[in-house]
Amino acid sequence: MQSSIIRVIGVNEAGEAAKIEHLSHQHCLVLADKMEEENDRKCDGCMLPISNIFYYCSECPFFLHKTCAELPRFKQHWFHHSNATLNFDSFKWCNFCRRSCSGFFYEIGGYLEICIRCAKVADIIECERHQHFLFFDFKYREKCNGCGIWCRRGAFRCGKCRFALDFGCLTLPHSALHKIDEHKLKLTYHDDKEQSYCDICEQYRDPSFWYYSCSIYDTSAHPECVLGQFPFLKDGSIMPSYFYRNHHHHDLKFFRKVEGFPECSPCGKFCQEEILKCETPTCNYIVHCKYKCRWDN
Template sequence: MKYGELSHFSHPQHQLRFEYSELPFKCDGCREVGIGSRFKCSICDFDLHKQCAAAATATAPVLRHPFYRKCFFHFLPRPPGDSPRYCNACGRDVAGFVYHCRSCGFDLHPCCAALPHVLEADGGLRLYLHRRAAAPCHRCGRKGRSWSYRTECKKYNLHVACVTEMLVDSWHELYYGGGGGKKVLMTGNRIPSIRGAGMSHHRSVKGKVKRCCEVAAMAVQFVISAVLGDPTAVIAGVIASFISR
Protein backbone atom coordinates (compact mmCIF):
# COMPACT_ATOMS: atom_id res chain seq x y z
CA MET A 1 0.00 0.00 0.00
CA LYS A 2 1.37 3.40 -1.01
CA TYR A 3 1.65 6.37 1.32
CA GLY A 4 -1.63 8.30 1.40
CA GLU A 5 -3.65 5.26 0.30
CA LEU A 6 -6.11 3.25 2.37
CA SER A 7 -7.78 -0.14 2.10
CA HIS A 8 -11.30 0.09 3.47
CA PHE A 9 -13.99 -2.54 4.10
CA SER A 10 -16.71 -0.26 2.69
CA HIS A 11 -15.00 -0.16 -0.71
CA PRO A 12 -12.88 -3.29 -1.14
CA GLN A 13 -12.66 -2.97 -4.93
CA HIS A 14 -10.02 -0.23 -4.96
CA GLN A 15 -7.60 1.66 -2.77
CA LEU A 16 -8.75 5.03 -1.48
CA ARG A 17 -6.35 7.94 -1.89
CA PHE A 18 -6.14 10.86 0.50
CA GLU A 19 -6.75 14.21 -1.17
CA TYR A 20 -7.86 17.76 -0.47
CA SER A 21 -10.36 19.51 -2.70
CA GLU A 22 -12.62 22.51 -2.28
CA LEU A 23 -15.35 20.73 -4.21
CA PRO A 24 -18.10 19.60 -1.83
CA PHE A 25 -18.92 15.91 -1.68
CA LYS A 26 -21.32 13.50 -0.04
CA CYS A 27 -19.61 10.97 2.19
CA ASP A 28 -20.43 7.37 1.26
CA GLY A 29 -19.87 6.33 4.86
CA CYS A 30 -22.09 8.54 6.99
CA ARG A 31 -24.10 9.96 4.02
CA GLU A 32 -23.47 13.56 5.15
CA VAL A 33 -21.92 16.46 3.25
CA GLY A 34 -18.21 17.20 3.36
CA ILE A 35 -15.51 19.43 1.95
CA GLY A 36 -11.74 19.60 2.07
CA SER A 37 -9.83 16.48 3.15
CA ARG A 38 -11.18 13.07 2.22
CA PHE A 39 -10.28 9.55 1.13
CA LYS A 40 -11.45 9.09 -2.45
CA CYS A 41 -11.72 6.43 -5.13
CA SER A 42 -11.53 8.36 -8.39
CA ILE A 43 -12.59 5.29 -10.38
CA CYS A 44 -15.92 4.83 -8.58
CA ASP A 45 -16.45 8.36 -7.26
CA PHE A 46 -16.46 6.98 -3.73
CA ASP A 47 -15.68 9.40 -0.89
CA LEU A 48 -15.12 9.14 2.85
CA HIS A 49 -14.60 11.84 5.44
CA LYS A 50 -11.27 11.45 7.21
CA GLN A 51 -13.23 10.79 10.39
CA CYS A 52 -15.38 8.11 8.75
CA ALA A 53 -12.34 6.36 7.30
CA ALA A 54 -10.59 6.50 10.67
CA ALA A 55 -13.66 5.33 12.63
CA ALA A 56 -13.82 2.02 10.81
CA THR A 57 -10.08 1.36 11.07
CA ALA A 58 -9.50 2.61 14.62
CA THR A 59 -7.51 0.34 16.89
CA ALA A 60 -9.67 1.32 19.87
CA PRO A 61 -13.07 -0.37 19.46
CA VAL A 62 -14.87 2.05 21.81
CA LEU A 63 -15.20 5.82 21.70
CA ARG A 64 -15.63 7.88 24.86
CA HIS A 65 -16.96 11.44 24.75
CA PRO A 66 -16.76 14.03 27.57
CA PHE A 67 -20.40 15.06 26.99
CA TYR A 68 -21.55 11.51 27.77
CA ARG A 69 -19.23 10.24 30.45
CA LYS A 70 -21.24 7.09 31.16
CA CYS A 71 -21.49 6.07 27.50
CA PHE A 72 -19.41 3.64 25.48
CA PHE A 73 -19.84 4.37 21.77
CA HIS A 74 -19.23 1.47 19.39
CA PHE A 75 -18.65 2.02 15.68
CA LEU A 76 -21.33 0.51 13.43
CA PRO A 77 -21.39 0.58 9.60
CA ARG A 78 -25.16 1.15 9.67
CA PRO A 79 -27.69 2.30 12.29
CA PRO A 80 -28.98 -0.47 14.58
CA GLY A 81 -32.57 -1.67 14.47
CA ASP A 82 -35.38 -0.73 12.14
CA SER A 83 -36.51 2.54 13.74
CA PRO A 84 -35.25 5.92 12.47
CA ARG A 85 -32.31 7.25 14.46
CA TYR A 86 -30.77 10.70 14.75
CA CYS A 87 -27.43 12.12 15.77
CA ASN A 88 -27.45 13.58 19.28
CA ALA A 89 -24.97 16.26 18.21
CA CYS A 90 -26.53 17.75 15.06
CA GLY A 91 -30.05 16.29 15.17
CA ARG A 92 -29.87 14.89 11.63
CA ASP A 93 -30.88 11.36 10.69
CA VAL A 94 -28.32 8.59 10.97
CA ALA A 95 -28.17 6.88 7.58
CA GLY A 96 -24.73 5.25 7.57
CA PHE A 97 -21.60 5.06 9.71
CA VAL A 98 -22.39 5.82 13.34
CA TYR A 99 -21.04 5.64 16.86
CA HIS A 100 -23.75 4.01 18.97
CA CYS A 101 -24.06 3.57 22.73
CA ARG A 102 -25.89 0.31 23.35
CA SER A 103 -26.89 1.12 26.92
CA CYS A 104 -28.15 4.70 26.39
CA GLY A 105 -29.17 4.52 22.75
CA PHE A 106 -27.26 7.70 21.88
CA ASP A 107 -25.84 8.09 18.38
CA LEU A 108 -23.11 10.30 16.92
CA HIS A 109 -22.01 10.83 13.33
CA PRO A 110 -18.22 10.24 13.16
CA CYS A 111 -17.63 13.89 12.19
CA CYS A 112 -19.83 15.10 15.02
CA ALA A 113 -18.02 12.88 17.50
CA ALA A 114 -14.76 14.48 16.34
CA LEU A 115 -15.92 18.11 16.57
CA PRO A 116 -13.18 20.19 18.23
CA HIS A 117 -14.10 21.49 21.66
CA VAL A 118 -12.33 24.76 20.94
CA LEU A 119 -12.15 26.62 17.62
CA GLU A 120 -9.69 29.48 17.33
CA ALA A 121 -10.55 31.98 14.61
CA ASP A 122 -8.60 34.95 13.29
CA GLY A 123 -8.40 38.00 15.51
CA GLY A 124 -8.32 35.94 18.70
CA LEU A 125 -11.95 34.82 18.46
CA ARG A 126 -12.52 31.52 20.26
CA LEU A 127 -15.59 29.31 20.11
CA TYR A 128 -16.31 26.60 22.67
CA LEU A 129 -18.44 23.53 22.05
CA HIS A 130 -21.33 23.04 24.49
CA ARG A 131 -23.77 20.18 24.81
CA ARG A 132 -26.47 22.66 25.83
CA ALA A 133 -26.26 26.41 25.52
CA ALA A 134 -28.40 28.80 27.52
CA ALA A 135 -28.02 31.63 24.99
CA PRO A 136 -30.25 31.85 21.88
CA CYS A 137 -28.74 30.75 18.57
CA HIS A 138 -27.67 33.67 16.39
CA ARG A 139 -29.41 32.13 13.41
CA CYS A 140 -32.65 30.53 14.64
CA GLY A 141 -33.18 32.47 17.86
CA ARG A 142 -33.84 29.32 19.89
CA LYS A 143 -31.84 27.88 22.77
CA GLY A 144 -31.31 24.19 23.49
CA ARG A 145 -31.71 22.42 20.16
CA SER A 146 -28.41 20.65 19.57
CA TRP A 147 -24.77 20.98 20.44
CA SER A 148 -23.66 24.58 20.04
CA TYR A 149 -20.55 26.65 19.56
CA ARG A 150 -20.43 29.77 21.73
CA THR A 151 -17.91 32.58 21.73
CA GLU A 152 -15.78 33.25 24.77
CA CYS A 153 -17.72 36.46 25.45
CA LYS A 154 -20.93 34.36 25.41
CA LYS A 155 -22.67 36.80 23.06
CA TYR A 156 -22.72 34.61 19.95
CA ASN A 157 -24.11 31.10 19.90
CA LEU A 158 -24.54 28.82 16.87
CA HIS A 159 -26.30 25.46 16.86
CA VAL A 160 -24.45 22.69 15.08
CA ALA A 161 -27.89 21.71 13.73
CA CYS A 162 -28.43 25.17 12.20
CA VAL A 163 -25.07 25.16 10.45
CA THR A 164 -25.76 21.66 9.13
CA GLU A 165 -29.18 22.72 7.84
CA MET A 166 -27.65 25.69 6.07
CA LEU A 167 -25.28 23.36 4.26
CA VAL A 168 -27.90 20.76 3.37
CA ASP A 169 -30.41 23.37 2.19
CA SER A 170 -27.77 24.87 -0.08
CA TRP A 171 -26.36 21.66 -1.46
CA HIS A 172 -29.30 19.22 -1.59
CA GLU A 173 -29.35 19.45 -5.39
CA LEU A 174 -25.60 19.12 -5.71
CA TYR A 175 -25.78 15.41 -6.47
CA TYR A 176 -28.45 13.19 -7.93
CA GLY A 177 -28.58 9.46 -8.48
CA GLY A 178 -27.45 8.55 -11.96
CA GLY A 179 -27.03 5.22 -13.66
CA GLY A 180 -25.64 2.60 -11.33
CA GLY A 181 -25.97 4.93 -8.37
CA LYS A 182 -23.15 7.19 -9.60
CA LYS A 183 -23.18 10.71 -8.19
CA VAL A 184 -23.19 13.58 -10.68
CA LEU A 185 -21.97 17.04 -9.77
CA MET A 186 -24.71 19.56 -10.46
CA THR A 187 -22.75 22.80 -10.10
CA GLY A 188 -19.59 24.22 -11.57
CA ASN A 189 -18.84 26.35 -8.54
CA ARG A 190 -15.92 25.31 -6.38
CA ILE A 191 -17.55 26.65 -3.23
CA PRO A 192 -21.32 27.17 -3.37
CA SER A 193 -22.76 30.00 -1.37
CA ILE A 194 -24.67 29.09 1.76
CA ARG A 195 -28.36 29.74 1.29
CA GLY A 196 -29.93 31.40 4.31
CA ALA A 197 -26.61 32.47 5.79
CA GLY A 198 -27.82 36.03 5.87
CA MET A 199 -30.61 35.15 8.29
CA SER A 200 -29.78 36.05 11.86
CA HIS A 201 -31.68 36.66 15.07
CA HIS A 202 -29.90 39.12 17.31
CA ARG A 203 -31.02 41.95 19.51
CA SER A 204 -28.06 44.26 19.19
CA VAL A 205 -28.75 47.95 19.28
CA LYS A 206 -28.41 49.78 15.99
CA GLY A 207 -24.83 50.91 16.48
CA LYS A 208 -23.64 47.36 17.22
CA VAL A 209 -25.42 45.47 14.46
CA LYS A 210 -22.56 45.57 11.97
CA ARG A 211 -19.97 44.35 14.48
CA CYS A 212 -22.39 41.68 15.66
CA CYS A 213 -22.80 40.33 12.14
CA GLU A 214 -19.08 40.50 11.40
CA VAL A 215 -18.19 38.46 14.48
CA ALA A 216 -21.02 36.01 13.85
CA ALA A 217 -19.94 35.62 10.21
CA MET A 218 -16.44 34.72 11.30
CA ALA A 219 -17.86 32.26 13.83
CA VAL A 220 -20.07 30.61 11.19
CA GLN A 221 -17.11 30.16 8.86
CA PHE A 222 -15.15 28.18 11.42
CA VAL A 223 -18.15 26.15 12.59
CA ILE A 224 -18.92 25.22 8.98
CA SER A 225 -15.34 24.00 8.53
CA ALA A 226 -15.63 21.86 11.66
CA VAL A 227 -19.05 20.42 10.79
CA LEU A 228 -17.84 19.50 7.29
CA GLY A 229 -15.12 17.37 8.81
CA ASP A 230 -12.13 19.59 8.14
CA PRO A 231 -11.58 22.32 10.77
CA THR A 232 -8.51 23.54 8.85
CA ALA A 233 -10.37 24.00 5.56
CA VAL A 234 -10.20 27.46 4.10
CA ILE A 235 -13.68 28.15 2.72
CA ALA A 236 -13.17 31.48 1.03
CA GLY A 237 -16.25 33.42 0.04
CA VAL A 238 -18.77 31.11 1.65
CA ILE A 239 -19.77 33.62 4.27
CA ALA A 240 -19.82 36.79 2.16
CA SER A 241 -23.62 36.96 2.03
CA PHE A 242 -23.84 36.60 5.81
CA ILE A 243 -22.29 39.98 6.65
CA SER A 244 -24.81 42.83 6.73
CA ARG A 245 -23.77 45.90 4.77
Protein backbone atom coordinates (compact mmCIF):
# COMPACT_ATOMS: atom_id res chain seq x y z
CA MET A 1 0.00 0.00 0.00
CA GLN A 2 2.82 2.41 0.89
CA SER A 3 4.61 1.91 -2.42
CA SER A 4 2.17 4.28 -4.13
CA ILE A 5 3.00 7.06 -1.63
CA ILE A 6 6.67 6.63 -0.67
CA ARG A 7 9.75 5.91 -2.74
CA VAL A 8 12.88 5.23 -0.70
CA ILE A 9 16.00 6.92 -2.07
CA GLY A 10 18.47 6.17 0.73
CA VAL A 11 18.69 4.26 4.02
CA ASN A 12 20.78 4.85 7.16
CA GLU A 13 22.90 2.36 9.14
CA ALA A 14 19.82 1.22 11.08
CA GLY A 15 18.08 0.30 7.84
CA GLU A 16 15.56 3.16 8.11
CA ALA A 17 14.44 5.14 5.09
CA ALA A 18 16.66 8.20 5.54
CA LYS A 19 15.71 9.94 2.30
CA ILE A 20 12.39 9.54 0.53
CA GLU A 21 10.08 10.92 -2.09
CA HIS A 22 6.52 11.35 -0.85
CA LEU A 23 3.46 11.71 -3.05
CA SER A 24 2.29 14.76 -1.08
CA HIS A 25 5.39 16.86 -1.79
CA GLN A 26 7.45 17.84 -4.83
CA HIS A 27 10.89 17.67 -3.14
CA CYS A 28 12.82 14.88 -1.41
CA LEU A 29 12.41 14.50 2.36
CA VAL A 30 15.19 13.73 4.85
CA LEU A 31 14.84 11.85 8.18
CA ALA A 32 15.68 13.68 11.44
CA ASP A 33 15.14 13.03 15.15
CA LYS A 34 15.11 16.59 16.53
CA MET A 35 14.73 20.20 15.49
CA GLU A 36 17.89 22.29 15.30
CA GLU A 37 16.18 25.00 17.36
CA GLU A 38 13.09 25.37 19.52
CA ASN A 39 10.10 26.46 17.46
CA ASP A 40 6.47 25.66 16.86
CA ARG A 41 6.87 23.87 13.54
CA LYS A 42 3.92 21.66 12.69
CA CYS A 43 3.65 18.42 10.77
CA ASP A 44 2.06 19.09 7.37
CA GLY A 45 0.19 15.80 7.67
CA CYS A 46 -1.55 16.03 11.06
CA MET A 47 -0.94 19.77 11.70
CA LEU A 48 0.26 19.02 15.24
CA PRO A 49 3.62 20.27 16.60
CA ILE A 50 6.65 18.18 15.65
CA SER A 51 7.21 15.94 18.66
CA ASN A 52 9.13 12.86 17.49
CA ILE A 53 11.07 11.47 14.52
CA PHE A 54 10.16 13.33 11.35
CA TYR A 55 11.04 14.03 7.73
CA TYR A 56 11.86 17.52 6.53
CA CYS A 57 12.37 19.18 3.19
CA SER A 58 15.73 20.93 2.71
CA GLU A 59 14.31 23.17 -0.02
CA CYS A 60 11.16 24.55 1.62
CA PRO A 61 9.40 24.55 5.03
CA PHE A 62 7.67 21.16 4.85
CA PHE A 63 7.65 18.58 7.67
CA LEU A 64 6.06 15.18 8.23
CA HIS A 65 6.10 12.99 11.30
CA LYS A 66 7.54 9.62 10.32
CA THR A 67 4.26 7.99 11.36
CA CYS A 68 2.30 10.39 9.13
CA ALA A 69 4.61 9.80 6.16
CA GLU A 70 4.13 6.03 6.51
CA LEU A 71 0.32 6.07 6.56
CA PRO A 72 -1.22 3.59 4.08
CA ARG A 73 -2.99 4.93 1.01
CA PHE A 74 -5.97 2.66 1.67
CA LYS A 75 -7.21 1.28 4.98
CA GLN A 76 -10.28 -0.11 6.67
CA HIS A 77 -11.64 2.29 9.27
CA TRP A 78 -13.80 1.02 12.12
CA PHE A 79 -16.36 3.82 11.64
CA HIS A 80 -17.44 2.54 8.23
CA HIS A 81 -17.25 -0.82 6.42
CA SER A 82 -15.89 0.57 3.16
CA ASN A 83 -12.25 1.44 2.40
CA ALA A 84 -10.81 4.79 3.45
CA THR A 85 -8.57 6.55 0.91
CA LEU A 86 -5.80 8.95 1.88
CA ASN A 87 -5.63 12.31 0.08
CA PHE A 88 -3.55 15.45 0.44
CA ASP A 89 -5.93 18.31 -0.29
CA SER A 90 -5.05 21.82 0.91
CA PHE A 91 -8.28 22.27 2.87
CA LYS A 92 -11.03 20.04 4.23
CA TRP A 93 -13.72 20.08 6.89
CA CYS A 94 -13.38 17.07 9.22
CA ASN A 95 -16.75 15.44 9.86
CA PHE A 96 -15.47 14.00 13.16
CA CYS A 97 -13.71 16.78 15.11
CA ARG A 98 -15.75 19.46 13.24
CA ARG A 99 -12.72 21.57 12.39
CA SER A 100 -11.30 23.15 9.26
CA CYS A 101 -7.98 21.46 8.59
CA SER A 102 -5.05 21.43 6.22
CA GLY A 103 -2.94 18.32 5.91
CA PHE A 104 -3.87 14.72 5.16
CA PHE A 105 -7.41 13.33 5.15
CA TYR A 106 -9.02 9.96 4.70
CA GLU A 107 -12.19 9.83 2.63
CA ILE A 108 -14.57 7.17 3.95
CA GLY A 109 -17.45 5.74 1.98
CA GLY A 110 -17.33 8.53 -0.58
CA TYR A 111 -18.95 11.10 1.70
CA LEU A 112 -17.13 11.29 5.06
CA GLU A 113 -13.89 13.25 5.44
CA ILE A 114 -11.70 12.51 8.46
CA CYS A 115 -8.44 14.28 9.33
CA ILE A 116 -5.61 11.94 10.24
CA ARG A 117 -5.64 13.09 13.87
CA CYS A 118 -9.11 11.59 14.16
CA ALA A 119 -8.29 8.67 11.85
CA LYS A 120 -5.57 7.49 14.24
CA VAL A 121 -8.05 7.14 17.14
CA ALA A 122 -9.15 3.53 17.74
CA ASP A 123 -12.74 2.59 18.60
CA ILE A 124 -11.70 1.49 22.13
CA ILE A 125 -9.17 3.70 23.87
CA GLU A 126 -7.32 4.08 27.13
CA CYS A 127 -7.38 7.74 28.08
CA GLU A 128 -5.11 9.36 30.67
CA ARG A 129 -7.94 11.77 31.51
CA HIS A 130 -10.11 8.92 32.80
CA GLN A 131 -9.53 5.76 34.83
CA HIS A 132 -11.64 3.44 32.65
CA PHE A 133 -11.50 2.38 29.01
CA LEU A 134 -13.68 4.35 26.60
CA PHE A 135 -15.51 2.82 23.65
CA PHE A 136 -17.20 4.60 20.77
CA ASP A 137 -20.98 4.69 21.10
CA PHE A 138 -22.63 5.62 17.79
CA LYS A 139 -25.92 6.43 19.55
CA TYR A 140 -24.54 8.73 22.24
CA ARG A 141 -26.28 12.14 22.07
CA GLU A 142 -25.35 13.85 25.36
CA LYS A 143 -22.68 16.39 26.28
CA CYS A 144 -18.92 15.91 26.04
CA ASN A 145 -17.19 16.13 29.43
CA GLY A 146 -14.22 17.92 27.90
CA CYS A 147 -16.00 20.91 26.34
CA GLY A 148 -19.70 20.67 27.24
CA ILE A 149 -20.81 20.56 23.59
CA TRP A 150 -23.60 18.15 22.57
CA CYS A 151 -22.30 15.11 20.68
CA ARG A 152 -24.21 14.86 17.39
CA ARG A 153 -22.39 11.91 15.84
CA GLY A 154 -21.69 9.68 18.84
CA ALA A 155 -18.83 9.86 21.35
CA PHE A 156 -16.28 7.81 23.26
CA ARG A 157 -18.17 6.71 26.33
CA CYS A 158 -17.25 4.99 29.57
CA GLY A 159 -19.27 1.84 30.28
CA LYS A 160 -18.91 2.23 34.05
CA CYS A 161 -19.76 5.89 34.67
CA ARG A 162 -21.27 8.94 33.01
CA PHE A 163 -18.18 10.15 31.16
CA ALA A 164 -17.84 10.79 27.44
CA LEU A 165 -15.51 12.63 25.06
CA ASP A 166 -15.94 13.76 21.48
CA PHE A 167 -13.32 13.64 18.71
CA GLY A 168 -12.66 17.36 19.07
CA CYS A 169 -11.39 17.05 22.64
CA LEU A 170 -9.57 13.76 22.10
CA THR A 171 -7.44 15.27 19.33
CA LEU A 172 -6.46 18.52 21.04
CA PRO A 173 -2.68 19.14 21.23
CA HIS A 174 -1.26 18.11 24.62
CA SER A 175 0.64 21.40 24.77
CA ALA A 176 0.59 24.72 22.93
CA LEU A 177 2.44 28.04 22.73
CA HIS A 178 0.82 31.42 23.27
CA LYS A 179 2.30 34.89 23.64
CA ILE A 180 0.63 35.30 27.04
CA ASP A 181 3.20 32.94 28.60
CA GLU A 182 6.84 32.17 27.82
CA HIS A 183 6.32 28.50 28.71
CA LYS A 184 4.35 25.88 26.85
CA LEU A 185 0.80 25.65 28.11
CA LYS A 186 -0.31 22.14 29.03
CA LEU A 187 -3.75 20.69 28.34
CA THR A 188 -5.36 20.32 31.78
CA TYR A 189 -8.46 18.32 32.63
CA HIS A 190 -9.86 19.64 35.90
CA ASP A 191 -9.65 22.80 37.99
CA ASP A 192 -10.33 22.70 41.74
CA LYS A 193 -11.21 26.40 41.88
CA GLU A 194 -14.86 27.39 42.25
CA GLN A 195 -14.48 30.51 40.08
CA SER A 196 -12.12 30.46 37.08
CA TYR A 197 -11.29 33.01 34.39
CA CYS A 198 -9.41 32.90 31.12
CA ASP A 199 -6.22 34.97 31.21
CA ILE A 200 -6.51 35.70 27.47
CA CYS A 201 -10.11 36.82 26.94
CA GLU A 202 -10.63 37.63 30.67
CA GLN A 203 -14.05 35.97 30.56
CA TYR A 204 -15.48 33.25 32.82
CA ARG A 205 -14.06 29.76 32.34
CA ASP A 206 -16.02 26.72 33.51
CA PRO A 207 -13.58 24.87 35.82
CA SER A 208 -15.14 21.50 34.97
CA PHE A 209 -14.10 21.71 31.31
CA TRP A 210 -10.64 21.22 29.81
CA TYR A 211 -8.28 24.18 29.54
CA TYR A 212 -4.63 25.05 28.97
CA SER A 213 -2.47 26.04 31.92
CA CYS A 214 1.03 26.92 33.09
CA SER A 215 1.86 25.85 36.65
CA ILE A 216 4.84 28.24 36.87
CA TYR A 217 2.95 31.48 36.13
CA ASP A 218 -0.49 30.15 37.12
CA THR A 219 -1.80 30.93 33.63
CA SER A 220 -5.09 29.35 32.53
CA ALA A 221 -7.08 29.83 29.34
CA HIS A 222 -9.85 28.44 27.14
CA PRO A 223 -8.57 26.03 24.46
CA GLU A 224 -10.09 28.19 21.72
CA CYS A 225 -8.33 31.29 23.10
CA VAL A 226 -4.95 29.53 23.14
CA LEU A 227 -5.27 27.72 19.80
CA GLY A 228 -7.28 30.28 17.87
CA GLN A 229 -10.26 29.67 15.61
CA PHE A 230 -8.25 27.76 13.00
CA PRO A 231 -5.42 25.90 14.79
CA PHE A 232 -5.04 23.22 12.11
CA LEU A 233 -4.90 25.41 8.99
CA LYS A 234 -1.62 26.15 7.24
CA ASP A 235 -0.77 29.54 5.78
CA GLY A 236 -1.49 29.54 2.05
CA SER A 237 -4.28 26.93 2.23
CA ILE A 238 -6.77 27.53 -0.57
CA MET A 239 -10.34 27.90 0.67
CA PRO A 240 -13.12 26.19 -1.31
CA SER A 241 -15.98 28.43 -2.43
CA TYR A 242 -18.50 27.11 0.12
CA PHE A 243 -16.27 28.51 2.88
CA TYR A 244 -17.04 32.08 1.82
CA ARG A 245 -20.43 31.67 0.12
CA ASN A 246 -19.31 32.46 -3.45
CA HIS A 247 -19.27 36.22 -2.84
CA HIS A 248 -15.85 36.41 -4.49
CA HIS A 249 -14.98 34.85 -7.83
CA HIS A 250 -11.28 34.12 -7.26
CA ASP A 251 -9.56 31.61 -5.01
CA LEU A 252 -8.86 32.91 -1.51
CA LYS A 253 -5.93 31.80 0.63
CA PHE A 254 -5.76 31.58 4.40
CA PHE A 255 -3.15 33.58 6.34
CA ARG A 256 -2.71 33.49 10.10
CA LYS A 257 -0.58 36.61 10.50
CA VAL A 258 -1.48 39.95 8.94
CA GLU A 259 1.03 42.65 8.04
CA GLY A 260 0.13 46.31 7.88
CA PHE A 261 -3.43 45.99 9.28
CA PRO A 262 -5.29 46.01 5.92
CA GLU A 263 -9.00 46.77 5.75
CA CYS A 264 -11.53 43.94 5.48
CA SER A 265 -13.35 44.39 2.15
CA PRO A 266 -16.85 43.50 3.49
CA CYS A 267 -16.85 45.30 6.89
CA GLY A 268 -14.18 47.97 6.39
CA LYS A 269 -12.50 47.30 9.75
CA PHE A 270 -8.78 46.69 10.17
CA CYS A 271 -7.65 43.04 10.07
CA GLN A 272 -5.68 41.97 13.13
CA GLU A 273 -6.53 38.27 13.07
CA GLU A 274 -6.72 35.47 10.50
CA ILE A 275 -7.70 36.55 7.00
CA LEU A 276 -8.59 35.19 3.58
CA LYS A 277 -6.74 36.99 0.82
CA CYS A 278 -7.19 36.91 -2.93
CA GLU A 279 -3.97 35.91 -4.64
CA THR A 280 -4.96 37.30 -8.06
CA PRO A 281 -2.40 40.08 -8.78
CA THR A 282 -5.02 42.57 -9.94
CA CYS A 283 -7.37 41.98 -6.99
CA ASN A 284 -6.97 43.41 -3.48
CA TYR A 285 -9.85 41.52 -1.86
CA ILE A 286 -9.29 40.66 1.84
CA VAL A 287 -11.84 39.33 4.32
CA HIS A 288 -11.77 38.44 8.00
CA CYS A 289 -12.05 34.72 8.67
CA LYS A 290 -14.77 35.54 11.17
CA TYR A 291 -18.07 33.92 10.25
CA LYS A 292 -19.98 37.23 9.96
CA CYS A 293 -17.59 38.77 7.42
CA ARG A 294 -17.40 35.58 5.35
CA TRP A 295 -21.16 35.18 5.06
CA ASP A 296 -23.05 38.43 5.73
CA ASN A 297 -22.25 40.36 2.56
